[in-house]
Amino acid sequence: EPEVTQTPSHQVTQMGQEVILRCVPISNHLYFYWYRQILGQKVEFLVSFYNNEISEKSEIFDDQFSVERPDGSNFTLKIRSTKLEDSAMYFCASSSAAGGGFQETQYFGPGTRLLVL
């Protein structure tokens, strides 16, 4: 069964450093998302991406964050200058456009645990 994959599974970085989290969505999916989950808290929407541009973003997704689909398979989240409060699990998700329309069901990857020291 196709699945979303994410790398790395864990990342430790120093405050102020840039990190890039990588995701490979399900191959025929056209909508891509990033979420984060701070330990013990709810899953929070960061951004959705379709047709090579951001569709929606939350208040969390400020200028320190950016997303990119650099090729036909990868979808990345970059945090330019990490802060302590960026420590969280980051989930990538994708959904299809079967029948030419937006499909609501999102398929999540296993996550990248980011720790900022």
Add this chain to the structure above:
Amino acid sequence: SQKIEQNSEALNIQEGKTATLTCNYTNYSPAYLQWYRQDPGRGPVFLLLIRENEKEKRKERLKVTFDTTLKQSLFHITASQPADSATYLCALDQYSSASKIIFGSGTRLSIRP
């Protein structure tokens, strides 16, 4: 302000019984509502989606209801098993923005043998 509330942080029930989880929302007008399962350290896994014009949806031992008047969804697991132990999340869209879904904080369900 907008809120999604799931009935309790934790629910502990006996194997074989029906587990009922509640999701209430305030100041949203969702076109659909979804339920996901999340195991510790893992990503959410989609279970069921119900649209605003549907009252009930079933899948195997799972049943979801959606009452847009009460602004509430109920999620039932019948004949519960210890393997059903997990955190269950409800999530809904913002009507004006179908690609953005908002999650509740989840209910941690434990099924004891």
